[in-house]
Amino acid sequence: MIDKEVRNIAEALGDVRDGSTIMVGGFGSVGQPDALIEGLIAQGARDLTIIANNAGSGMTGLAKLMAAGHVRKIICSFPRSAGSTVFEELFSAGKLELEIVPQGTLAERIRAAGAGIPAFYTATTVGTRLAEGKETREFSGRTYVMERALHADVALIEAWRTDRMGNCIYRESGRNFNAVMAMAGDRTVVQSCGMVTLGMLDPETVVTPGIFVDQVVVVPTHAQINETAGGMC
Amino acid sequence: MIDKEVRNIAEALGDVRDGSTIMVGGFGSVGQPDALIEGLIAQGARDLTIIANNAGSGMTGLAKLMAAGHVRKIICSFPRSAGSTVFEELFSAGKLELEIVPQGTLAERIRAAGAGIPAFYTATTVGTRLAEGKETREFSGRTYVMERALHADVALIEAWRTDRMGNCIYRESGRNFNAVMAMAGDRTVVQSCGMVTLGMLDPETVVTPGIFVDQVVVVPTHAQINETAGGMC
Amino acid sequence: MSGFTPLSRKQIAARIAQDIPEGWYVNLGIGIPTLIADAIPEGREVILHSENGILGFGPAPDPDKIDPWLINAGKQHVTLRPGGSFFHHADSFAIIRGGHLDLCVLGAFEVSANGDLANWATSAQDSAPAVGGAMDLAVGTKRVWVATEHTTRDGKPKLVESCAYPLTAQGVVGRIYTNLAVIDVTEGRFVVREMVPGLSREDLQKQTGARLMFEEMEYA
Amino acid sequence: MSGFTPLSRKQIAARIAQDIPEGWYVNLGIGIPTLIADAIPEGREVILHSENGILGFGPAPDPDKIDPWLINAGKQHVTLRPGGSFFHHADSFAIIRGGHLDLCVLGAFEVSANGDLANWATSAQDSAPAVGGAMDLAVGTKRVWVATEHTTRDGKPKLVESCAYPLTAQGVVGRIYTNLAVIDVTEGRFVVREMVPGLSREDLQKQTGARLMFEEMEYA
Numbered sequence: 069m070i071d072k073e074v075r076n077i078a079e080a081l082g083d084v085r086d087g088s089t090i091m092v093g094g095f096g097s098v099g100q101p102d103a104l105i106e107g108l109i110a111q112g113a114r115d116l117t118i119i120a121n122n123a124g125s126g127m128t129g130l131a132k133l134m135a136a137g138h139v140r141k142i143i144c145s146f147p148r149s150a151g152s153t154v155f156e157e158l159f160s161a162g163k164l165e166l167e168i169v170p171q172g173t174l175a176e177r178i179r180a181a182g183a184g185i186p187a188f189y190t191a192t193t194v195g196t197r198l199a200e201g202k203e204t205r206e207f208s209g210r211t212y213v214m215e216r217a218l219h220a221d222v223a224l225i226e227a228w229r230t231d232r233m234g235n236c237i238y239r240e241s242g243r244n245f246n247a248v249m250a251m252a253g254d255r256t257v258v259q260s261c262g263m264v265t266l267g268m269l270d271p272e273t274v275v276t277p278g279i280f281v282d283q284v285v286v287v288p289t290h291a292q293i294n295e296t297a298g299g300m301c
Numbered sequence: 302m303i304d305k306e307v308r309n310i311a312e313a314l315g316d317v318r319d320g321s322t323i324m325v326g327g328f329g330s331v332g333q334p335d336a337l338i339e340g341l342i343a344q345g346a347r348d349l350t351i352i353a354n355n356a357g358s359g360m361t362g363l364a365k366l367m368a369a370g371h372v373r374k375i376i377c378s379f380p381r382s383a384g385s386t387v388f389e390e391l392f393s394a395g396k397l398e399l400e401i402v403p404q405g406t407l408a409e410r411i412r413a414a415g416a417g418i419p420a421f422y423t424a425t426t427v428g429t430r431l432a433e434g435k436e437t438r439e440f441s442g443r444t445y446v447m448e449r450a451l452h453a454d455v456a457l458i459e460a461w462r463t464d465r466m467g468n469c470i471y472r473e474s475g476r477n478f479n480a481v482m483a484m485a486g487d488r489t490v491v492q493s494c495g496m497v498t499l500g501m502l503d504p505e506t507v508v509t510p511g512i513f514v515d516q517v518v519v520v521p522t523h524a525q526i527n528e529t530a531g532g533m534c
Numbered sequence: 535m536s537g538f539t540p541l542s543r544k545q546i547a548a549r550i551a552q553d554i555p556e557g558w559y560v561n562l563g564i565g566i567p568t569l570i571a572d573a574i575p576e577g578r579e580v581i582l583h584s585e586n587g588i589l590g591f592g593p594a595p596d597p598d599k600i601d602p603w604l605i606n607a608g609k610q611h612v613t614l615r616p617g618g619s620f621f622h623h624a625d626s627f628a629i630i631r632g633g634h635l636d637l638c639v640l641g642a643f644e645v646s647a648n649g650d651l652a653n654w655a656t657s658a659q660d661s662a663p664a665v666g667g668a669m670d671l672a673v674g675t676k677r678v679w680v681a682t683e684h685t686t687r688d689g690k691p692k693l694v695e696s697c698a699y700p701l702t703a704q705g706v707v708g709r710i711y712t713n714l715a716v717i718d719v720t721e722g723r724f725v726v727r728e729m730v731p732g733l734s735r736e737d738l739q740k741q742t743g744a745r746l747m748f749e750e751m752e753y754a
Numbered sequence: 755m756s757g758f759t760p761l762s763r764k765q766i767a768a769r770i771a772q773d774i775p776e777g778w779y780v781n782l783g784i785g786i787p788t789l790i791a792d793a794i795p796e797g798r799e800v801i802l803h804s805e806n807g808i809l810g811f812g813p814a815p816d817p818d819k820i821d822p823w824l825i826n827a828g829k830q831h832v833t834l835r836p837g838g839s840f841f842h843h844a845d846s847f848a849i850i851r852g853g854h855l856d857l858c859v860l861g862a863f864e865v866s867a868n869g870d871l872a873n874w875a876t877s878a879q880d881s882a883p884a885v886g887g888a889m890d891l892a893v894g895t896k897r898v899w900v901a902t903e904h905t906t907r908d909g910k911p912k913l914v915e916s917c918a919y920p921l922t923a924q925g926v927v928g929r930i931y932t933n934l935a936v937i938d939v940t941e942g943r944f945v946v947r948e949m950v951p952g953l954s955r956e957d958l959q960k961q962t963g964a965r966l967m968f969e970e971m972e973y974a
Contacts, residue, residue, distance in 0.1 A: 070777045070799045095586040095623070096609045098602065122664075146664040159662055166662055171585060172627030172670030176416070179624040183409070183844075184851035184894055186440035188421035191673045192631065195704035197655075198665065207419035207449070216440070228603075233801070233810075233837040237505065240603040240620055244586045247622035251852060267836030272470065273506045274839035275622070277809045279779045279801070279854050303557045303579045303617075328806040328843070329829045331822065355884075379884040392882055399882055404805060405847030405890030412844040416624075417631030417674055424893045425851065428924035430875075431885065461823075466581070466590075466617040473823040473840055477806045480842035484632060500616030507619035508842070510589045512559045512581070512634050 072234040073263060073284045077107030080257045080283045084113040084222055087140075091178065091220040091249040092120040092130060099242035101226040101259035103287040105129050108224070109136055117141045119178070119218055121171065121245055125151030134158055141165035143218065145174050168198060173215055175248055181217035182251025182280070189214055223253025227276065230260040231267075234281030235274045243275060250280040258284045305467040306496060306517045310340030313490045313516045317346040317455055320373075324411065324453040324482040325353040325363060332475035334459040334492035336520040338362050341457070342369055350374045352411070352451055354404065354478055358384030367391055374398035376451065378407050401431060406448055408481055414450035415484025415513070422447055456486025460509065463493040464500075467514030468507045476508060483513040491517045538732030540713040546681055548573040550639060550711050554580050558636040559589070559629075561671055563653075564608050566681040567639040581617075583635055585667040587626045590618025607667065630667065631674035638675040640668065642682045642710075644697040647744040649707040649719040651680065652699035663700075672703035684712035684741050691743030693717065693724060714738055723747050758952030760933040766901055768793040770859060770931050774800050778856040779809070779849075781891055783873075784828050786901040787859040801837075803855055805887040807846045810838025827887065850887065851894035858895040860888065862902045862930075864917040867964040869927040869939040871900065872919035883920075892923035904932035904961050911963030913937065913944060934958055943967050 074080045081104070084090070090108065094100025108116075109132060116139050123142050124130030131154040133139055139158075147155055147166055158164040169177065170192050180188055189212035193199040203214040225246045227236035236258060238246060250256045263286050307313045314337070317323070323341065327333030341349075342365060349372050356375050357363030364387040366372055372391075380388055380399055391397040402410065403425050413421055422445035426432040436447040458479045460469035469491060471479060483489045496519050541549065547569035554560060554574065561583045562570050572593060574580050581590050585607040592613040595601065606612045621629075629635060644652040651672050655663035672678055685691055693710065710717045715738055716728035725747045729738055739746050761769065767789035774780060774794065781803045782790050792813060794800050801810050805827040812833040815821065826832045841849075849855060864872040871892050875883035892898055905911055913930065930937045935958055936948035945967045949958055959966050 070801075095607075096605060098586070098605050146666045147662045148664050156662070168663070168665055170665050170669040171623070171667040172631050172674070175623035175627050176418070176631075179848075180421070182852045182854075183848035184853060185409070185421050185423060186443070186445055187438075188413070188418050190418060190631065192669045194673070196669060196701045197658075198669065205420075210419075212419055231837060235837060235839060238620075238622075240505070240601065240614070241584070241586050241588055241605055242603045243620055243622045245623045248624045251848065251854075269837075269839075270506075271810075271834055271839045272473070273503075274841075277839045277841065277849070278837065279803075279809060279849060303581075328827075329825060331806075331825050379886045380882045381884050389882070401883070401885055403885050403889040404843070404887040405851050405894070408843035408847050409851075412628075415632045415634075416628035417633060423851065425889045427893070429889065429921045430878075431889070464617060468617060468619060471840075471842075473821065473834070474804070474806045474808055474825055475823045476840055476842045478843045481844045484628065484634075502617075502619075504590075504614055504619045507621075510619045510621065510629070511617065512583075512589060512629060 071232045072278065072281060073232060073286065077103060077285050078111070080285050081107045081111045084108065084111055086113050087115045088113060088221040089117040089119065089219065091223040091253055092118060093225045093244065093246035093249050095121055095241065095244040099226045099238065099244050099246050100129060101224045102129055104224040104257060104259045104285070105133055109133050109138065114138050115140045117143065119143045119220060121145055121174070122149055123147040123152055123155035125149055127154065131155065134164065139164060141167065143167040143169060145169055145171040170198065175245065177215055177218040178248045178252045181219040182248070185217060187214055187216050218252065220249070220253045221255065223249040223256040225250050225256060225258045227258050227260050229262050229264050229269065230258055230284050231264055231269055233266060234258065234278030234284055235269050236276035236281065237269060237273060238275055247275050250276045255282045256280055257282060259287050260284050261289045262286065304465045305511065305514060306465060306519065310336060310518050311344070313518050314340045314344045317341065317344055319346050320348045321346060321454040322350040322352065322452065324456040324486055325351060326458045326477065326479035326482050328354055328474065328477040332459045332471065332477050332479050333362060334457045335362055337457040337490060337492045337518070338366055342366050342371065347371050348373045350376065352376045352453060354378055354407070355382055356380040356385055356388035358382055360387065364388065367397065372397060374400065376400040376402060378402055378404040403431065408478065410448055410451040411481045411485045414452040415481070418450060420447055420449050451485065453482070453486045454488065456482040456489040458483050458489060458491045460491050460493050462495050462497050462502065463491055463517050464497055464502055466499060467491065467511030467517055468502050469509035469514065470502060470506060471508055480508050483509045488515045489513055490515065492520050493517050494522045495519065538730050541730060544569055546711050546713055549716070550679065550681055551575070554637065556580065559583055559634065561585070561630065561635055561638040561675065563638065563640040563671070565641040567641060568608060570639060583629060585626055585630070587621045587623060588614070588618065590615045627667070627670055630670050633674055633676060635675045637677045637679060638671040639679045639681050640671065642680045642692060643699045644692050644694050645680050645707050645710055646694055646697045647719065647724050648722045649705040650697050651678065651702045651707050652697040653702050655700040658700055668702050672706045677708050678706045680707050680710045682710065682712055684714040691741060694743035714741065725750055727751055758950050761950060764789055766931050766933055769936070770899065770901055771795070774857065776800065779803055779854065781850065781855055781858040781895065783858065783860040783891070785861040787861060788828060790859060803849060805846055805850070807841045807843060808834070808838065810835045847887070847890055850890050853894055853896060855895045857897045857899060858891040859899045859901050860891065862900045862912060863919045864912050864914050865900050865927050865930055866914055866917045867939065867944050868942045869925040870917050871898065871922045871927050872917040873922050875920040878920055888922050892926045897928050898926045900927050900930045902930065902932055904934040911961060914963035934961065945970055947971055
């Protein structure tokens with residue numbers, strides 16, 4: 069019987085190696101796999117490249133991972149935001165590499181990796197400093213920049229409900245980068261708010277088919293959710 | 302009030318011009334917008350380029366459109382199949398141009414058009430005659446072929462349920478090319494099996510958001526559907 | 535400079551809302567553009583897109599009905615209107631980059647007379663500016679409108695001959711709504727369409743860093 | 755050539771099914787590969803993918819329970835197993851081309867000793883062959899196995915030094931299951947792993963268009 073659930077996060081992340089590239093889903097705090105990030109800090113792998121939409125804020129999650137010195141480079145669209153002090157200190161001290169990628173290009177580069185596309189062209193960044201050093205090319209009289217796929221060794225994802233085969237659904241805006249990153253990790257680990265019996269997920273509504281998922285850890289959320297909006301986790 | 306429903310097919314297709322590129326959804330007979338194809342025949346536009354997975358079979362649908370002399374070129378993955386006699390006769394008589402595209406490349410080229418990507422690279426066709434004359438390039442030591450986006454002037458789509466804003470869900474394997482082509486038409490016309498009240502489609506399960514849809518024509522299906530599998534259309 | 539009242543931020547938003555017809559799919563940036571949502575006339579259906587995977591979001595919920603999973607790209611709690619839908623980030627930016635949105639309204643540090651937009655990096659020296667979805671929106675949307683104060687806080691023009699700030703995109707801005715005027719960007723020129731009552735053409739020109747054209751004004 | 759019984763098509767399928775472990779995601783081509791679905795041992799969970807947007811499809815339904823919307827890529831009516839899901843064609847081929855399938859099993863006109871596969875165009879002169887998803891599967895899947903008769907109907911070898919038919923993909927085939935043998939493609943050579951009882955190495959070689967290696971046979 070296929071069963072992708074693992075009992076704890078240490079088991080799921082035990083073999084993450086130094087120098088790995090890690091994708092971390094979420095947008096703001098919504099859909100961010102907090103428990104897996106904590107697990108990554110505990111696991112101790114260093115010299116990591118992190119691919120995420122932002123570079124953390126406050127002193128938890130990605131910020132804590134960076135503060136603990138585990139991150140060599142971050143690839144994101146929104147590095148500096150309210151509360152991104154850890155990032156700013158490390159970056160200005162030269163202790164962190166940064167690659168800024170427009171949010172749409174970031175999402176598309178991740179999808180490309182998942183879809184077997186090594187590179188594609190986009191109009192985003194043309195004529196801006198983010199296109200500096202990049203190859204450009206004209207198609208039908210318009211200039212485009214070539215962008216490369218972004219792979220990860222491990223993708224850390226949050227989902228709303230999963231089954232033992234790893235099928236995932238998300239909740240509202242929690243889908244965000246999670247459903248795309250799930251495709252792009254050599255290994256995809258899901259922090260699930262809840263496991264359901266196989267067959268309970270409507271096959272028409274599965275967003276991430278289990279083929280993209282390697283391991284699932286159930287971490288019930290403690291967030292307050294309005295009951296009319298779908299019940300407690 | 303937004304209302305994308307039009308009363309009849311003639312209204313939806315009235316302004317299709319000679320020389321247009323038309324996408325036709327479906328895979329086999331499943332999800333094929335038969336009534337819209339009939340409407341296109343009646344409308345009379347000629348010199349069409351058709352983008353579809355196959356080149357029709359029997360004497361209805363695409364085959365009928367081709368037999369009536371409306372098609373100049375067909376772009377598809379599976380031209381010759383059981384019953385594709387109309388295609389074969391026209392093609393061998395030199396009356397029809399053909400571009401054979403692998404099914405995955407076809408789907409991806411269509412998506413690329415919908416996503417603003419003018420070109421991308423793929424490993425599919427490398428070293429085969431379908432790559433002849435195409436640009437190739439190495440990434441990380443592997444050779445890829447460059448493929449261009451496929452746009453359409455009009456995309457003809459079948460959906461299972463729609464609402465007045467054009468949101469669509471599909472039924473089982475009826476999703477196929479429909480959900481991708483919906484993104485790639487300058488105008489997308491949906492043949493819907495049924496209209497539902499706004500708000501009845503679960504926002505988590507909408508596959509084609511209404512932003513991709515311009516017009517909806519309701520054409521209830523007469524297919525026999527097992528009631529346990531979801532009720533009659 | 536006297537005898538006129540500049541529009542408030544809310545009034546700029548309301549002015550823009552007037553020009554958005556029913557049925558448009560619109561993305562609203564942070565700042566003044568965000569205020570447009572509440573200014574759309576009751577009953578006019580305009581569908582709002584958010585980069586993080588929403589079409590059809592509505593106003594903030596009552597505080598006791600906040601759903602933590604439902605935020606917009608500005609990280610504000612929102613609601614979903616009937617007919618709304620959720621999708622992932624690649625699909626969301628396919629909507630943006632594929633040219634499917636009718637309009638985005640963005641803030642700006644500077645706009646040049648040829649429609650260049652600078653709204654992401656506060657200086658050429660800033661090595662870690664947050665670009666977010668700004669470049670994708672600016673390049674991918676059918677129409678780009680800018681909502682901004684006419685000048686900076688210290689009175690420097692934001693409408694200029696050529697942008698000094700790092701560009702977000704080249705030649706994309708179609709129209710600018712400021713606290714003083716509505717200005718089209720047409721064939722490399724700023725063409726004034728509308729001014730707040732009592733403001734003279736000379737005064738508006740003084741606060742603008744590039745030549746203004748007045749020939750085609752809709753309201754004197 | 756005597757004293758042995760070639761496998762039937764169904765037996766080839768059953769032989770392949772033995773080698774597919776639980777948990778694999780598998781796409782089965784038309785012909786012998788299709789027969790594998792019914793040969794997977796009861797209780798072993800193998801998840802079948804279909805190009806037209808299905809993971810987890812199951813056997814044909816009872817005739818009175820046919821659902822016209824549920825077909826596989828071979829246009830056959832199928833069912834969906836618990837845990838199955840539907841998606842569109844671009845997502846379906848992202849699964850294929852992104853390297854997510856563990857295995858595809860395809861038919862072949864020819865396979866060469868370096869793993870080239872020819873299974874789509876019946877001749878170089880054919881100007882309208884149907885490629886379907888064959889090239890995507892051959893290039894994108896983690897493992898490509900071929901299921902085929904060892905020779906054509908008129909006795910010509912299908913395992914050859916170099917393909918005469920137009921290629922589907924270069925160097926992709928990992929293993930070949932025929933009615934006579936199981937043969938790995940390893941470092942540009944055909945390495946025989948298994949033969950039907952009673953068949954001599956010489957007889958197998960005679961029916962094969964390239965040199966066979968026998969050193970590493972698992973069963974004599």
